[in-house]
Ligand SMILES: Cc1ncc(COP(=O)(O)O)c(C=O)c1O
């Protein structure tokens with residue numbers, strides 16, 4: 001791309017001067033490495049495109065191919081050698097401790113999941129250091145990294161590294177170039193089913209292991225990788241799971257050669273989910289309880305054994321998950337949608353979305369945040385009940401019962417406080433979906449060209465209800481977050497389309513028609529099906 005402004009930063013010539021002799025400045029590409037300590041620019045001066053951040057040699061030159069004996073990590077290391085070290089940092093603090101007077105904090109290199117008082121933790125970034133760069137700088141930097149293979153910035157998560165884990169060395173990062181998931185314009189669903197023109201589905205499930213969990217797991221496993229290199233006593237990484245966290249954990253651990261241990265509730269996750277950790281070599285325990293029971297056990301076990309806890313109780317996970325929110329803004333050219341609807345179970349993700357949006361507002365990339373909706377299955381709806389009680393003082397866990405949205409069959413969510421915080425501060429809403437509603441919504445969405453999971457059916461039900469009541473307006477730009485790939489839940493779809501679900505009408509079932517293998521029979525069936533549509 002042609003350089004569109006004259007603001008080639010003076011530090012680029014300084015950097016060029018410090019290059020090794022064999023390296024010409026034309027080989028040196030700035031934005032793929034740590035952010036350059038440029039002074040904060042006033043908006044009036046910012047007329048640059050991403051080429052300002054990426055002073056490639058000349059308008060029509062291409063990046064020289066890396067030498068054959070170099071891999072992408074080596075290449076990134078060579079580029080980094082000439083750039084400044086990160087000036088950003090992050091630490092654990094008690095979640096919502098209220099005010100800087102609280103002196104409790106922990107290095108991210110410590111193994112700690114709870115505050116002194118037993119509350120949740122949060123990763124707190126040095127916002128003042130990040131604020132030395134204005135919103136336009138961050139927007140340009142993030143935009144310049146999308147869709148590349150530069151290590152590690154080609155990942156949708158690590159393209160925001162300075163906001164995620166600023167201090168981790170790129171060599172320690174374990175990434176599958178996750179993130180950068182597509183934002184699907186749900187044209188037919190929007191127009192025909194909810195009367196909307198500006199409806200979008202963020203397909204976080206079109207991902208390495210088929211769910212949004214990859215976004216958080218790349219961060220957590222990278223930090224574990226670092227801790228193990230620092231000789232911290234970690235013999236493995238463990239989680240309780242309804243199927244997606246375990247899939248992501250085992251894949252990222254396998255890719256880094258780190259042992260993983262997963263606790264799964266027997267017969268409560270799909271076959272496709274179960275086979276993922278098995279195939280990736282995790283140590284799989286099938287336990288005769290539900291997710292909440294598994295969660296309790298993994299918490300007890302990780303406090304006794306040097307097994308690192310990978311559930312979203314561990315706030316590192318949310319740092320990766322929040323990048324999906326930043327990505328949505330980026331995909332809309334930094335215009336803020338009116339609504340974002342997220343299915344909720346253990347309730348880390350709804351907070352992660354809030355945090356991503358809020359950071360973008362605080363750091364000047366956008367000027368507001370969307371209203372958030374958390375959608376729950378009626379069979380596992382503790383947050384919905386809490387919301388309906390007007391956020392009464394006492395949160396009451398429930399015994400979650402079987403739901404087709406099996407990954408959110410959770411009655412005692414660990415991140416309840418985070419979810420309430422996010423919803424209260426985003427003028428948010430909680431909705432619920434019955435089994436019939438969520439399965440019908442899934443079938444309807446599929447009939448418009450998607451192939452969504454039942455959890456996304458829960459979120460779409462919430463949308464339909466909020467449209468019907470007029471809370472969401474016809475022209476409101478709305479994003480429904482699809483959290484897992486539909487292929488993980490094909491049995492639920494088979495049951496629905498074969499009308500095999502007791503007490504469910506399966507109104508939108510589309511079962512195959514069995515027909516004899518002769519031309520006449522096939523023609524009869526086709527003519528009946530085509531009816532008036534058939535040519536006379
Ligand atoms: C597919 C899917 N959707 C939604 C969720 C809910 O996310 P959270 O637990 O962060 O609320 C989960 C996991 O809980 C999930 O696996």
Ligand SMILES: N[C@@H](CCOP(=O)(O)O)C(=O)O
Nearest residue numbers: 241242243244245311312346
């Ligand atoms: N749906 C999750 C449940 C656990 O959530 P987590 O975010 O706390 O790990 C799963 O797939 O296991």
